Amino acid sequence: MNGGQALLKSLEIEGVEVIFGYPGGAILPVYDPIIDSNIRHVLVRHEQGAGHMAEGYAHATGKPGVCMVTSGPAATNIVTPLADAYLDSVPMVCITGQVALAAIGTDAFQECDTTGITRSITKHNVLVTRAEDIPAAVKEAFHIATTGRPGPVLIDIPKNIVDLNNPDAYFDFTYPDDVDLPGYNPTITPDPAAIEAAVALMSAAERPVLYVGGGVLKARGAEVLRRLAESANIPVVTTLMARGAFPDSHELCLGMPGMHGNYTAVTAIQRCDLLLAMGSRFDDRVTGKVGAFAPDAKVIHVDIDPAEHGKVRRPEVSIVGDCRVVMEAVLDRIEVVGGTSTFADHTDWRQQLSGWQEKYPLTYEPAAPGEYLKPQFALEKLRDACPADTIVASGVGQHQMWASQYWTFDHPYTWLNSGGLGTMGFSIPAAIGAKAAFPDRMVWAVDGDGCFQMTAQELITAAVEKIPIKVALLNNAYLGMVRQWQELFYDERYSQVHFGHELPDYVKWAESMGCVAFRVEDPDEVEVTIAKANEVNDRPVVVEFRCHSEENVYPMVPAGGSNDDIIVHPSQRDEEASS
Amino acid sequence: MTGGPAHRTIVVLVEDKAGVLARVADLFARRGYNIVSLAVAPTNDTRFSRITIVVDIESAPLDQIVKQLFKLINVVEIAELAPADAVERELLIATVEAPKESRNQVVEIVDIFEGKILAVSADRLTVSLDGRPSKLDDFEVLLGDYSIVDLQRSGRIALPKIGREVPRLRAVG
Numbered sequence: 001m002n003g004g005q006a007l008l009k010s011l012e013i014e015g016v017e018v019i020f021g022y023p024g025g026a027i028l029p030v031y032d033p034i035i036d037s038n039i040r041h042v043l044v045r046h047e048q049g050a051g052h053m054a055e056g057y058a059h060a061t062g063k064p065g066v067c068m069v070t071s072g073p074a075a076t077n078i079v080t081p082l083a084d085a086y087l088d089s090v091p092m093v094c095i096t097g098q099v100a101l102a103a104i105g106t107d108a109f110q111e112c113d114t115t116g117i118t119r120s121i122t123k124h125n126v127l128v129t130r131a132e133d134i135p136a137a138v139k140e141a142f143h144i145a146t147t148g149r150p151g152p153v154l155i156d157i158p159k160n161i162v163d164l165n166n167p168d169a170y171f172d173f174t175y176p177d178d179v180d181l182p183g184y185n186p187t188i189t190p191d192p193a194a195i196e197a198a199v200a201l202m203s204a205a206e207r208p209v210l211y212v213g214g215g216v217l218k219a220r221g222a223e224v225l226r227r228l229a230e231s232a233n234i235p236v237v238t239t240l241m242a243r244g245a246f247p248d249s250h251e252l253c254l255g256m257p258g259m260h261g262n263y264t265a266v267t268a269i270q271r272c273d274l275l276l277a278m279g280s281r282f283d284d285r286v287t288g289k290v291g292a293f294a295p296d297a298k299v300i301h302v303d304i305d306p307a308e309h310g311k312v313r314r315p316e317v318s319i320v321g322d323c324r325v326v327m328e329a330v331l332d333r334i335e336v337v338g339g340t341s342t343f344a345d346h347t348d349w350r351q352q353l354s355g356w357q358e359k360y361p362l363t364y365e366p367a368a369p370g371e372y373l374k375p376q377f378a379l380e381k382l383r384d385a386c387p388a389d390t391i392v393a394s395g396v397g398q399h400q401m402w403a404s405q406y407w408t409f410d411h412p413y414t415w416l417n418s419g420g421l422g423t424m425g426f427s428i429p430a431a432i433g434a435k436a437a438f439p440d441r442m443v444w445a446v447d448g449d450g451c452f453q454m455t456a457q458e459l460i461t462a463a464v465e466k467i468p469i470k471v472a473l474l475n476n477a478y479l480g481m482v483r484q485w486q487e488l489f490y491d492e493r494y495s496q497v498h499f500g501h502e503l504p505d506y507v508k509w510a511e512s513m514g515c516v517a518f519r520v521e522d523p524d525e526v527e528v529t530i531a532k533a534n535e536v537n538d539r540p541v542v543v544e545f546r547c548h549s550e551e552n553v554y555p556m557v558p559a560g561g562s563n564d565d566i567i568v569h570p571s572q573r574d575e576e577a578s579s
Numbered sequence: 580m581t582g583g584p585a586h587r588t589i590v591v592l593v594e595d596k597a598g599v600l601a602r603v604a605d606l607f608a609r610r611g612y613n614i615v616s617l618a619v620a621p622t623n624d625t626r627f628s629r630i631t632i633v634v635d636i637e638s639a640p641l642d643q644i645v646k647q648l649f650k651l652i653n654v655v656e657i658a659e660l661a662p663a664d665a666v667e668r669e670l671l672i673a674t675v676e677a678p679k680e681s682r683n684q685v686v687e688i689v690d691i692f693e694g695k696i697l698a699v700s701a702d703r704l705t706v707s708l709d710g711r712p713s714k715l716d717d718f719e720v721l722l723g724d725y726s727i728v729d730l731q732r733s734g735r736i737a738l739p740k741i742g743r744e745v746p747r748l749r750a751v752g
Contacts, residue, residue: 119602120609124652127597144652182626183594183655307646 001173003131004030004162007095008037010138013175016066018436020044020053024070025110027097029162042436042465047074049429049458051081055090056433059416060391062220064091064145065433071097072110075156076117080423082152083121087420088241089218091150093141094122100160101129114156123151131161132171136180143179148186149305150218186304190321190329197317198276198300199333203342205274205298207349208234211257211286214241214419215279215303221324222246222412225278228327231334233346235353237265239280241419244409254353258286259557260401263360264353266555266563269294271352277301279323282312283420292562302326362405363569364551367523371548372501375399375474378526378545379406382444382472385530389414390442393431395451396422398480401553403446425454431469432462442470442534449475449499449506456509462540463514469540470533471510476547477501484552501546510542521546585637586615588665588737591630591648592656595621599653603630606647613638616734627655631736664743670709670733671718672697676726677704685725692718703728 001009007030011019018040023031034041044050047069054065069078075096085092099108115125124144128137134157141153163169202208216225222245229236229252236246237257246253257265269275275297280286287293290312301308301315302323309318319326334340364376379402392407393416394400400417409415416434418426431445452473462469479497486494510517516536520529520543533541554569593599600619607614613635622629634644641659648654660667677685678701685704689696694708708718712735719730 115598116601119598119605123650129597181652184652305650307643307650309646310640311643 001170002029002033002162002164003134003157003169003171004164005033006131006134006171006173007138007157007162008033008039009173010135010175011039011066012037014138014142015063018042018057019066019068020050020057020433021068022047022050022070022074024074024097026071026099026159027068027074027095027157028070029159029164030068030095030097030157032164040436042432042461042467044429044461045457046455047077048080048425049432049455049461051078051092051094052084052423052426052429052455053433053436053458054092054094055081055085055088055426056393056416056430057437058085058090058092058433059430060413060434061437062218062413064093064142066093066095068095069097070110071099071114072112075112075114079117079121080421082118082154084418084421084423084426085152086121086123088418089150089214090152091145092152093138093145094152094154096154096156098127098156098158100163101158102160104158115154118154121152122154123149125154125156127156127158128161129158131169134161135173135175139176140179140181143181144184148184149215187306187320188304188322188325190302190319190326192329194317194319195326195329195333198319199330199337201274201298201300201317202232202234202276202330202334203337203340204344206344206346207272208232208274208276208346209254209268209272210234210236211239211269211275211277211280212236212242212245213239213278213280216242216245216323217279217412219279219304219323219325221279221327224324224327224331226250228331231331232340232343233350234276235268235350237261237268238409239283239286239419240404240417242280243404243407243415244412247410248408249410254357256404258283259288259559260405260553260555261286262362262405263555263566263568264356266557266566267356268353269297270563272297275299277303277315278327279303281308287312288557288561288563292564360555360568360572363571365571367548372521372546373523373526373548375402375476375545375547375551376406377523378472378474378520378547379403379446381526382530383407385527385534386444387442390444391416391431391434391438393417393427393434393443393445395427395445395447396424397448397450398476398484398551398553399446399448399451399474402474424451427451428455428462428469428471429458431471432458432467435462435467435469436465439467445469445471447471447473448480449473449477450479452506453499453504456513459510459513459515459540459542466538467540468537470536471540471542473506473542473544474547475501475506475544476549476551478549480549480551481553483549487552488556489558506542506544515540515542517542517544519544519546585635586633587636587641588631588633588660588662588667588735589641589645590658590660590737591632591654592622592627593630593651594653594655595626595628596653599628600630602651602653603632603648606651610647611638612644616732618734618736620736631734633735658739660737660739664740665737666740667712667735667737668709669712669715669735670707671715671730672705672707673719673722673730674703674705674728675722676702676728678702681725685722688718688721694718
């Protein structure tokens with residue numbers, strides 16, 4: 001079998017359903033056997049799109065996303081999704097073509113040092129040098145990408161080892177049963193002593209909070225999280241990476257903490273006496289000023305990556321292991337010590353939290369007559385018009401924060417976004433990846449005008465490949481988040497942030513890419529337009545919501561500030577001063 | 580070179596695969612950890628190489644450095660070697676100015692330290708010394724009186740003392 005056929009065969013054995021890719025010189029020989037493969041290939045319009053589609057597929061399914069591109073500029077174009085997947089622990093296997101081995105190091109056409117460039121933004125990468133090593137490289141890549149803390153793995157394939165005319169590129173195909181990785185053995189099962197210590201702290205805590213991060217979703221732990229929170233009566237905050245890991249509608253759910261988290265979620269962490277960090281990593285967007293973060297809390301840190309323990313905050317109890325396995329062990333231990341009846345009472349704590357929720361809900365002023373739409377209003381209407389299992393993908397910026405704030409995430413794996421790297425343009429390709437995995441589910445990309453202009457061309461991919469996603473384009477004519485910072489921290493000196501509502505004409509642009517497109521300016525037309533968009537199932541849809549330019553995201557913790565200095569919505573500030 | 584209290588020696592057993600040294604070096608660079616010295620060579624098992632790194636723990640806590648190293652797929656084992664538990668060796672070679680008037684004094688220093696003279700010219704000597712890193716430090720100071728033209732140290736290599744328990748650092752905990 002030829003190396004290229006072996007690569008495809010290996011991917012088939014790994015259960016790959018779809019490859020997001022783009023052909024080119026060095027990867028050409030691998031594109032020949034694709035014609036005969038059962039695996040679907042989605043031809044993207046830019047390599048960055050292929051990477052984000054693979055991420056979206058992985059976020060939504062939990063299975064590794066696969067992308068394939070050629071060498072040189074294609075490899076550098078996919079650097080951004082790799083970095084994105086690395087920071088958000090997304091399982092992904094990226095295959096890049098490379099110039100022939102003999103040409104490596106000669107500055108050959110479309111040559112770049114792909115493994116060198118991607119070393120610090122992949123969980124692992126490898127340059128395969130012999131055709132017969134391809135099956136083991138694929139086996140190891142999928143193993144590494146999906147076990148322990150998931151992440152992207154890159155396989156760089158020189159052209160000569162897949163060349164149809166090279167006799168050395170042929171070998172007898174066998175797929176290995178095992179991987180040979182003596183240095184790789186992630187800890188899944190926690191240390192029982194740490195579990196005992198954790199339950200002891202939990203039983204004594206009067207003001208506990210479960211600080212849930214993306215690790216719970218990666219561990220498929222949403223169901224056991226719910227059992228744990230309910231049995232121990234512990235309120236839950238879900239970080240930007242964990243929206244949907246715990247139902248927003250649940251009475252114990254406090255929503256999102258962090259820089260644009262709601263007042264109650266942020267303040268609950270600040271005032272808690274026990275912070276149960278579950279698959280979360282004390283990111284600066286959550287902690288604000290680290291020295292002032294959760295000052296009264298003892299910390300139990302659960303994470304599968306040992307390096308996260310003590311990186312930012314030294315925990316009282318450190319539990320290395322898979323979040324789901326750990327939570328099950330905690331529940332078992334609670335059983336052993338006689339259940340939660342002896343746990344400290346949380347009634348006062350719950351009442352305090354409800355008081356804050358009542359006093360400081362998320363809020364915005366409705367648009368005055370004649371004004372453009374409030375983006376929060378558009379999102380509320382969209383949320384109410386979509387099925388509960390709708391998948392929402394978001395770009396990066398104000399619209400991302402509003403989507404996270406105003407959507408009700410009651411199911412895991414319904415929220416796809418770029419949390420760690422903050423990659424503008426993530427939403428459209430990520431939504432396509434998710435829709436390719438779940439053609440029967442509704443998938444909405446919530447996008448801003450800045451983000452839309454970065455990756456909109458993938459709507460052509462969606463149209464041609466019949467992957468009918470829907471895009472809610474919140475067009476506020478500005479790079480809104482940057483504008484907000486310039487308003488608040490740069491004396492309203494607006495530098496290079498104005499895009500304008502009119503140019504481009506988003507409706508014409510979307511139509512030219514094979515989409516159905518609508519523009520909404522009047523609040524009264526929002527619902528009816530969303531209803532029309534939701535009825536389109538054969539083509540992608542873009543709804544341009546003409547939004548107010550000066551709307552800010554609140555609450556807000558200024559960068560580097562303490563979470564205690566949270567700035568609430570202007571309408572809530574007097575009340576705060578008098579309390 | 581042998582360092583004060585802020586320097587610690589870790590021995591990293593790695594799979595002998597292409598690019599593994601670059602992975603280790605990249606990790607130190609990316610996370611802002613300082614390497615004081617680094618020596619790498621094959622071991623008696625052809626599958627593995629051993630990298631001896633003297634790290635500056637003022638730049639980052641040792642346990643973070645170790646945990647981040649463990650995240651590299653090709654890193655198999657890491658041990659910290661405290662000086663009391665380890666046999667440490669290093670090699671120094673130096674070319675020093677040694678005109679007639681001072682040549683005997685240089686030779687005398689080399690003799691006292693049981694070093695070797697590797698090359699001689701009319702007014703220079705190239706000398707070598709191997710031994711404990713602290714001994715090399717002393718040697719280097721004394722040679723300094725005679726105008727060093729060039730000096731190269733190998734970086735230390737180390738093994739646990741026979742029969743001494745060395746903490747095998749685990750990625751867990």
